[in-house]
Amino acid sequence: MGGVQSLGVGMIGLGVVGGGVARILQERSTYFRQAHGLDLVLRRVAVRNPGKPRAVDLPAGVITDDAPAVIQDPGVDILIEVMGGLDPASGFCLEALRAGKDVVTANKALLAEKGQPLFHAASEAGVGLGFEASVCGGIPIMRALSRGLVANEIESLYGILNGTTNYILTRMSDDGGSFEEMLGQAQERGYAEADPTMDIDGTDAAQKLALLCRLAFCSHVSPATIPRDGIEAIGPLDIDFARELGYAIKLLAIAKTHGRRLETRVHPALVPSGCLLANIKDEFNAVEVVGSAVGPQVFYGRGAGQMPTASAVVSDLVDLARQRTSSVRQDAFVPTETAEADPVPPEEVVTSFYCRLTVRDRPGVLAQVAQIYAQEHISIAKVIQHGRSDTEDGAVPLILTLHEAPEGSMRRAVSSINKLPVVTEPAQIIRIEEL
Numbered sequence: 001m002g003g004v005q006s007l008g009v010g011m012i013g014l015g016v017v018g019g020g021v022a023r024i025l026q027e028r029s030t031y032f033r034q035a036h037g038l039d040l041v042l043r044r045v046a047v048r049n050p051g052k053p054r055a056v057d058l059p060a061g062v063i064t065d066d067a068p069a070v071i072q073d074p075g076v077d078i079l080i081e082v083m084g085g086l087d088p089a090s091g092f093c094l095e096a097l098r099a100g101k102d103v104v105t106a107n108k109a110l111l112a113e114k115g116q117p118l119f120h121a122a123s124e125a126g127v128g129l130g131f132e133a134s135v136c137g138g139i140p141i142m143r144a145l146s147r148g149l150v151a152n153e154i155e156s157l158y159g160i161l162n163g164t165t166n167y168i169l170t171r172m173s174d175d176g177g178s179f180e181e182m183l184g185q186a187q188e189r190g191y192a193e194a195d196p197t198m199d200i201d202g203t204d205a206a207q208k209l210a211l212l213c214r215l216a217f218c219s220h221v222s223p224a225t226i227p228r229d230g231i232e233a234i235g236p237l238d239i240d241f242a243r244e245l246g247y248a249i250k251l252l253a254i255a256k257t258h259g260r261r262l263e264t265r266v267h268p269a270l271v272p273s274g275c276l277l278a279n280i281k282d283e284f285n286a287v288e289v290v291g292s293a294v295g296p297q298v299f300y301g302r303g304a305g306q307m308p309t310a311s312a313v314v315s316d317l318v319d320l321a322r323q324r325t326s327s328v329r330q331d332a333f334v335p336t337e338t339a340e341a342d343p344v345p346p347e348e349v350v351t352s353f354y355c356r357l358t359v360r361d362r363p364g365v366l367a368q369v370a371q372i373y374a375q376e377h378i379s380i381a382k383v384i385q386h387g388r389s390d391t392e393d394g395a396v397p398l399i400l401t402l403h404e405a406p407e408g409s410m411r412r413a414v415s416s417i418n419k420l421p422v423v424t425e426p427a428q429i430i431r432i433e434e435l
């Protein structure tokens with residue numbers, strides 16, 4: 001192979017992910033030289049507090065609290081942004097791209113909320129913007145979509161994209177226990193943030209889905225427009241009845257094409273207990289992609305954590321470094337000509353449903369419920385009701401599964417069912433995905 005080429009790397013952030021990146025660059029430097037002809041030199045690293053002890057040893061003078069100086073350093077060819085947050089991270093990335101530097105970021109929130117100007121700036125400057133680490137941590141799903149699967153039209157994508165919610169649902173299912181108990185356990189073990197709202201309510205998964213749609217469908221989807229439900233209403237009863245019906249409950253992020261239209265949604269769903277996604281446990285992530293040529297493929301691995309995320313950052317870094325040192329510069333790392341997605345309205349989305357009602361234990365209840373469903377042309381597939389009530393108010397769970405129906409019809413039916421005098425609590429509706 002030809003001679004080794006030296007490239008300067010600047011990094012903003014030396015916390016969990018940045019520390020892992022610095023470690024990999026030190027430990028794998030011989031491999032990068034020998035296998036890729038690259039000498040990747042970590043020249044400058046900006047942090048908030050340069051006096052803080054660090055787990056990784058860097059030469060004197062590398063660490064600074066002056067992020068703009070790192071970006072402007074002529075010896076820095078590629079900038080890694082692992083500081084997090086929207087501002088000033090967004091301004092730092094824009095400045096670097098406009099200065100002709102490739103940028104690698106692990107910042108999903110930044111790309112989901114402020115991605116368009118960054119992608120345009122990368123395109124205009126003819127540089128790359130790598131963001132493999134921002135979705136599914138160590139799983140090379142972005143690379144698979146933008147490189148390995150380019151021969152395919154992507155037909156659908158089903159992801160378990162959030163480790164916190166997958167941990168909670170797995171533990172509720174395998175150990176028993178309520179949502180609140182398992183959230184507490186996830187927080188103790190470091191799988192959930194002190195404020196887990198964006199994980200629990202599906203926002204995090206929607207942001208990641210929007211980024212996947214950019215590569216899978218060349219579509220620009222704003223995360224705020226993705227219909228989403230969180231997992232906070234899932235109770236032990238739902239986990240148990242789902243199991244009895246042959247399903248597990250998972251928080252799924254789904255995108256499917258319908259001709260030129262794109263259906264996107266994030267919500268808990270019953271999935272057949274034998275399918276691959278049902279068996280993705282704890283904090284792990286997985287994405288099932290169906291391509292027109294290749295058929296279904298599943299990508300599985302750790303969705304977060306120091307070294308898996310750093311692995312993805314360094315993979316982008318090496319990819320961009322190879323492009324930068326190649327005589328023929330390839331296109332920027334990601335498609336920039338994305339079209340605004342033409343969304344399928346939520347009320348038109350068709351799925352099967354699980355419905356858990358809490359009803360008074362008396363004759364004729366099922367007939368009343370069935371009549372309302374029939375008025376909306378929704379047919380019942382299965383019914384479960386166990387024993388007689390032993391509660392004071394005489395209420396029992398009544399479980400129905402329903403054949404495929406548009407969501408709008410289901411919402412109207414449930415609104416009427418909730419008004420029946422025999423129904424004592426609002427119905428719990430969960431979609432079923434027959435993967």
Ligand SMILES: NC(=O)c1ccc[n+]([C@@H]2O[C@H](COP(=O)([O-])OP(=O)(O)OC[C@H]3O[C@@H](n4cnc5c(N)ncnc54)[C@H](OP(=O)(O)O)[C@@H]3O)[C@@H](O)[C@H]2O)c1
Pocket residue numbers: 012013014015016017018046047048049050052065067081082083084085088106107108109133134137303304305306309
């Ligand atoms: N942790 C994960 O498992 C994971 C997984 C996937 C993606 N990510 C993403 O990776 C990014 C980094 O996450 P992290 O967990 O590594 O965060 P972290 O541990 O909190 O580290 C943040 C780093 O940024 C530095 N920093 C913050 N504000 C700064 C500023 N204004 N100027 C210069 N430096 C600044 C901090 O400096 P000090 O050290 O001096 O405080 C720290 O070194 C985030 O976007 C996150 O969403 C993380």
